[in-house]
Amino acid sequence: DAKTTQPTSMDCAEGRAANLPCNHSTISGNEYVYWYRQIHSQGPQYIIHGLKNNETNEMASLIITEDRKSSTLILPHATLRDTAVYYCIVRVGGYGGATNKLIFGTGTLLAVQP
């Protein structure tokens, strides 16, 4: 799987949009971008994923650059409960066999400030 790079930590004011960047310059054409988050002492929570088009769901928006080498996760109105470690992962879509597994990097610790 392609590797990703993310800032170690970020702060965001409550109620403002949180924009979390991710670099995946070696992504392959059949690899998706996935975002998960982990609140302290809990299992990771799926947020969103995309291939090349921008995606939006009830939790967040995912903006993928045209060359697919980077992406941004947007939490439109951050709350204190959004404080977590956010992981950007690239992975082959579909069954993919042995390569189809999520490998976690160090992620970004987002601290939402009151």
Added chain:
Amino acid sequence: GAVVSQHPSWVICKSGTSVKIECRSLDFQATTMFWYRQFPKQSLMLMATSNEGSKATYEQGVEKDKFLINHASLTLSTLTVTSAHPEDSSFYICSARVDSGVYEQYFGPGTRLTVT
């Protein structure tokens, strides 16, 4: 979204004993499940891939005789930590992969193991 459960949520055991952790996909079938371990202030580390009906595939450096994995059905995988030692104390998290579409993975809430 799909729900994955783990049992127990926490366990304390004595050094030398074995501990079994269960992982269940509650509302979907999962041919493939994954086991991760997480030490304090570190990221999740993939330990093994559990395949229903076949042997688990272990990541490099993970002792297969120490961490026994059984994928008994399409909704249940178990991880047994054998002859546990204090250094095995960790947060163990399982994940189940949906068998269709983009094969998303959903995670359980984790099991905190403390070996005394």
